[in-house]
Amino acid sequence: MPASDVRVAATESDRAAAFRVRHAVFVEEQGVDESLEYDGKDDDAVHFLASEEGTAIGAARLRELDDETGKVERVAVREAHRGNGWGRDLVTAVEAEARRRGLSTLVLHAQTAVESFYHRLGYRTVSEEFEEAGIAHVEMTKRLS
Structure with a gap:
């Protein structure tokens, strides 16, 4: 893999690029309704952008749920770069x-198709399967050291 360029999407340009990745992966590829993808929580999140040779190829966001807990959301990588x-x-x-x-715990809702990916990163499944945006998910958590 070429040198990874993953950073906080601090500029409007980076944030727009991250949103384009999310749209391509979740709305176009997976058929998630735009009203579910853009859920009104983006202004309360820190956004991340992965790019290769200036092209946006991945995105994610982090929201603080409370003083100790964050939620990893909208992790997306364009198909050609997975x-x-x-x-x-x-x-x-x-x-x-x-x-x-200063967060000590992260939670996320993983699509079951990528549950093993998160297991490899140290997350553990803490729920039964449930449906979100028409896709099977599980809740997962990880304590940060």
């Missing part, structure tokens, strides 16, 4: 930001 470590790099960046903010 399997090359970008998802791992995005989650690592989210975890680093969560630690920087």
Whole structure:
């Protein structure tokens, strides 16, 4: 994999690029309704962007649920770039930001198709399967050290 460029989407341009990735993956590829994808919580989140040679290829967001807990959301990598470590790099960046903010626990709702990916990153499943946006998910959690 080329040198990874994963960063907080601090500019409007980076944030717009992250939203385009999310739209491509969740709305176009997976058929998630736009009203569910853009849920009104983006202004309360820290956004992340992965890019390769200037092209946006991945995105994620982190929301603080309380003083100790953050929620990893909207982790997306464009199809042509999957399997090359970008998802791992995005989650690592989210975890680093969560630690920087003093959070001790992260939770997420993982699509069951990628549950094993999160297991490899140290997350554990804490729920039965449930449906979200018409897709099977499980809740997962990880204590940050």
